[in-house]
Amino acid sequence: MTSLSPTTRTTLGRKRNRAASDRETLYAVLDEALICHLGVVHDGTPLVLPTGYGRDGDTLYLHGSTGAASLRTAAGELDVCVTVTLVDGIVYCRSLNNHSMNYRSAVIFGRARALTGRDEKMHGLRVLTDHLAPGSWEHSRGVNAKEFAAVSVLALDLSEASVKLRAEGPDDEPEDVAADAAWAGVLPIRTVFGEPEPSADLPSTWSVPEHVRTRVSEAAAQ
Amino acid sequence: MTSLSPTTRTTLGRKRNRAASDRETLYAVLDEALICHLGVVHDGTPLVLPTGYGRDGDTLYLHGSTGAASLRTAAGELDVCVTVTLVDGIVYCRSLNNHSMNYRSAVIFGRARALTGRDEKMHGLRVLTDHLAPGSWEHSRGVNAKEFAAVSVLALDLSEASVKLRAEGPDDEPEDVAADAAWAGVLPIRTVFGEPEPSADLPSTWSVPEHVRTRVSEAAAQ
Numbered sequence: 534m535t536s537l538s539p540t541t542r543t544t545l546g547r548k549r550n551r552a553a554s555d556r557e558t559l560y561a562v563l564d565e566a567l568i569c570h571l572g573v574v575h576d577g578t579p580l581v582l583p584t585g586y587g588r589d590g591d592t593l594y595l596h597g598s599t600g601a602a603s604l605r606t607a608a609g610e611l612d613v614c615v616t617v618t619l620v621d622g623i624v625y626c627r628s629l630n631n632h633s634m635n636y637r638s639a640v641i642f643g644r645a646r647a648l649t650g651r652d653e654k655m656h657g658l659r660v661l662t663d664h665l666a667p668g669s670w671e672h673s674r675g676v677n678a679k680e681f682a683a684v685s686v687l688a689l690d691l692s693e694a695s696v697k698l699r700a701e702g703p704d705d706e707p708e709d710v711a712a713d714a715a716w717a718g719v720l721p722i723r724t725v726f727g728e729p730e731p732s733a734d735l736p737s738t739w740s741v742p743e744h745v746r747t748r749v750s751e752a753a754a755q
Numbered sequence: 756m757t758s759l760s761p762t763t764r765t766t767l768g769r770k771r772n773r774a775a776s777d778r779e780t781l782y783a784v785l786d787e788a789l790i791c792h793l794g795v796v797h798d799g800t801p802l803v804l805p806t807g808y809g810r811d812g813d814t815l816y817l818h819g820s821t822g823a824a825s826l827r828t829a830a831g832e833l834d835v836c837v838t839v840t841l842v843d844g845i846v847y848c849r850s851l852n853n854h855s856m857n858y859r860s861a862v863i864f865g866r867a868r869a870l871t872g873r874d875e876k877m878h879g880l881r882v883l884t885d886h887l888a889p890g891s892w893e894h895s896r897g898v899n900a901k902e903f904a905a906v907s908v909l910a911l912d913l914s915e916a917s918v919k920l921r922a923e924g925p926d927d928e929p930e931d932v933a934a935d936a937a938w939a940g941v942l943p944i945r946t947v948f949g950e951p952e953p954s955a956d957l958p959s960t961w962s963v964p965e966h967v968r969t970r971v972s973e974a975a976a977q
Contacts, residue, residue: 673850720951722789724945724947732924
């Protein structure tokens with residue numbers, strides 16, 4: 534188990550007992566979530582944009598087309614905070630004050646670098662695709678030269694990252710448990726994939742391909 | 756229909772045709788999502804924290820206990836960007852390049868203000884509770900003086916806000932549609948509430964109360 538590298542930034546003001554210094558947990562959060570929230574400083578004020586991403590090893594690849602591209606420095610770098618959050622449940626307690634959420638959240642700091650080399654940029658595109666739509670890289674029409682030139686991919690090292698999570702039942706005061714005056718429990722939250730909706734202009738001879746169909750089944754089995 | 760007040764910050768680098776200048780759409784996004792991502796500038800670098808919130812009219816209330824409280828200025832204010840994102844679907848196109856997501860995202864800029872008056876802070880707590888766990892305000896044991904003093908609530912005006920969304924099928928190049936060489940469609944994504952899990956220390960005589968039970972049914976009916 535490799536520990537992460539929390540800094541004062543990654544532990545700031547959060548409950549320490551909710552921090553998980555476990556790289557596998559970090560990977561699991563990043564691999565399960567669909568989007569990240571990319572934070573940058575723009576004209577001295579904060580800017581947070583929902584952004585597509587993908588992970589390969591200890592590198593996070595980010596879609597650079599959501600506003601972030603225009604914010605890069607001349608060196609092609611961008612000081613970022615990337616946060617990925619999975620909400621797992623609502624925790625109802627006997628007391629209002631102890632109501633909480635079960636969640637897993639990864640926070641990554643670093644300098645995102647715009648990819649310029651053909652091979653690394655193509656690799657970043659593949660990682661982004663495999664995260665958003667696994668199987669599409671093999672199934673769909675590939676990126677042509679014009680499209681490739683227009684797209685922007687950023688890479689961010691996962692060296693300064695932390696994970697916080699809560700994954701437990703209600704934590705009530707003893708006197709509230711004894712009073713037994715209110716319900717307590719967890720309302721689980723899941724993200725599920727519904728029935729695929731073929732494009733209106735898709736010939737009816739098409740059935741939903743395996744790489745899409747499998748996802749529905751996986752979600753339903755959760 | 757009151758239009759929002761987009762600034763150069765809220766329209767930065769995003770596709771204009773995905774912007775919805777409709778306050779009702781803003782409200783709908785804020786009322787449906789469960790958490791926001793709160794962006795602040797800390798020591799000159801961006802910091803993005805998942806945070807609980809609730810809305811009442813044109814005021815967003817934020818839990819101040821997630822690190823944000825310690826970042827307030829002496830005046831009790833904090834320059835923030837609050838982003839709330841709902842992911843609605845994965846859009847598979849014939850071409851990799853046109854793959855996309857259906858989503859609704861609200862971005863709000865402003866100065867979050869720490870609530871100090873008893874009445875406004877108590878109101879903020881109620882709005883936060885009604886968002887996270889509607890019905891708990893009436894059902895659960897209320898906030899006592901000690902708990903009330905320890906909690907922190909921020910308020911943010913919704914005057915500088917924008918909504919972006921994509922809610923449509925694949926948008927393929929005509930030649931890719933004609934080639935008919937790949938599947939295209941949308942894989943819908945939903946957030947659902949599962950079966951409530953009573954606390955391990957809850958007497959078995961309890962049944963799941965109406966305000967929790969109702970939520971499960973609502974989700975299942977989506």
